[in-house]
Amino acid sequence: MRVLASAPAKIILFGEHSVVYGKPAIAAAINLRTYVEAELRRDDRIRIEAHDIKVPGLTVSFSENEIYFESDYGKAAEVLSYVRQAIELAMEEAGVRKGINVSITSQIPVGAGLGSSAAVAVATIGAVSKLLGLELTREEVAKLGHKVELLVQGASSGIDPTVSAIGGFLYYEKGNFEHLPFMELPIVVGYTGSSGSTKELVAMVRRRYESMPELIVPILNAMGKLVEKAKEVITSELDEEEKFAKLGELMNINHGLLDALGVSTKKLSELVYAARTAGALGAKITGAGGGGCMYALAPGKQREVATAITIAGGTPMITEISREGLRIEEVIK
Numbered sequence: 001m002r003v004l005a006s007a008p009a010k011i012i013l014f015g016e017h018s019v020v021y022g023k024p025a026i027a028a029a030i031n032l033r034t035y036v037e038a039e040l041r042r043d044d045r046i047r048i049e050a051h052d053i054k055v056p057g058l059t060v061s062f063s064e065n066e067i068y069f070e071s072d073y074g075k076a077a078e079v080l081s082y083v084r085q086a087i088e089l090a091m092e093e094a095g096v097r098k099g100i101n102v103s104i105t106s107q108i109p110v111g112a113g114l115g116s117s118a119a120v121a122v123a124t125i126g127a128v129s130k131l132l133g134l135e136l137t138r139e140e141v142a143k144l145g146h147k148v149e150l151l152v153q154g155a156s157s158g159i160d161p162t163v164s165a166i167g168g169f170l171y172y173e174k175g176n177f178e179h180l181p182f183m184e185l186p187i188v189v190g191y192t193g194s195s196g197s198t199k200e201l202v203a204m205v206r207r208r209y210e211s212m213p214e215l216i217v218p219i220l221n222a223m224g225k226l227v228e229k230a231k232e233v234i235t236s237e238l239d240e241e242e243k244f245a246k247l248g249e250l251m252n253i254n255h256g257l258l259d260a261l262g263v264s265t266k267k268l269s270e271l272v273y274a275a276r277t278a279g280a281l282g283a284k285i286t287g288a289g290g291g292g293c294m295y296a297l298a299p300g301k302q303r304e305v306a307t308a309i310t311i312a313g314g315t316p317m318i319t320e321i322s323r324e325g326l327r328i329e330e331v332i333k
């Protein structure tokens with residue numbers, strides 16, 4: 001038997017990092033997906049094929065007619081830790097252990113703030129649980145995905161696996177979520193081309209929080225208040241133009257606060273300012289930062305902003321909200 005499942009990437013519109021401290025955040029699933037195929041094996045081995053992961057430290061050497069490969073096994077094992085934990089938890093939940101092949105292909109850039117870790121965890125849990133005959137709800141998959149992130153990263157708010165499993169446009173706080181009214185968001189995502197590790201960035205913010213709570217706590221509180229304001233705007237009766245103007249302003253404040261936490265980079269800030277100069281109403285980091293992506297809100301100016309991001313050395317992506325989260329694409333008996 002074989003199961004193919006997929007799960008989407010996300011952008012965090014407001015509230016990354018502060019969400020780890022119990023503040024609310026707003027996020028949306030977007031139409032880039034990770035696909036995971038799981039099939040039963042005849043033996044009891046578990047084999048993972050990750051087509052999009054590059055492991056640093058591969059050395060190739062030659063002699064006359066032979067070629068030798070050496071890889072850094074520590075790094076290779078670490079890079080697959082989200083997938084391994086996801087398989088482990090799905091098997092634990094099903095109460096059976098079987099040999100399986102898991103094959104991953106992904107459209108989501110890795111370590112870029114678009115929730116690649118959550119999407120791979122959610123799609124793996126979806127595929128493996130179905131393969132083992134378990135019918136989990138999307139919410140149950142989201143909870144297991146959160147567990148995977150906690151085990152691998154040490155800290156996670158759970159927002160990324162929740163958005164990836166459920167899909168759509170969500171307000172999230174301490175493990176609970178609410179659907180926000182669906183709205184088309186004229187956004188452009190800008191990818192710096194470099195990556196950041198969420199585990200390390202969350203740990204860096206934690207160190208600052210512990211060493212200077214009198215400065216960091218007010219920043220996190222301001223982020224929480226800003227998310228409440230953004231929710232009020234999104235659910236208000238204002239017309240779209242007014243909503244976008246207010247959300248843009250809140251995005252810019254959120255970016256400044258994230259910069260104060262230390263998660264921006266020169267390149268991220270350059271893309272943010274390039275987007276604003278080209279007419280975006282707001283622009284900020286999305287996700288953990290330290291590289292990765294920013295996004296801009298640019299009604300009527302998406303093309304101009306995409307060009308400005310390119311000129312500033314980034315890669316623009318015009319994305320749409322994905323209403324669907326985890327999807328079982330195919331089951332072959």
Ligand SMILES: Nc1ncnc2c1ncn2[C@@H]1O[C@H](COP(=O)(O)OP(=O)(O)OP(=O)(O)O)[C@@H](O)[C@H]1O
Pocket residue numbers: 034050051052053078079080081082083104105106109110111112113114115116117118120160196197198199286287288289
């Ligand atoms: N296609 C994939 N195949 C296997 N593992 C993946 C894949 N995509 C992501 N991962 C795992 O997720 C890790 C990156 O997760 P990380 O949380 O640091 O960044 P992100 O999820 O892309 O961004 P953010 O958490 O800020 O949204 C990779 O190092 C790898 O372990």
Ligand SMILES: C[C@@](O)(CCO)CC(=O)[O-]
Pocket residue numbers: 012015016017018019020113115155156157158159160198202287288
């Ligand atoms: C940085 C963070 O807030 C968002 C990562 O997309 C981490 C988390 O919420 O688990």
Ligand SMILES: [Mg+2]
Pocket residue numbers: 115116117118160198
């Ligand atoms: Mg992640």
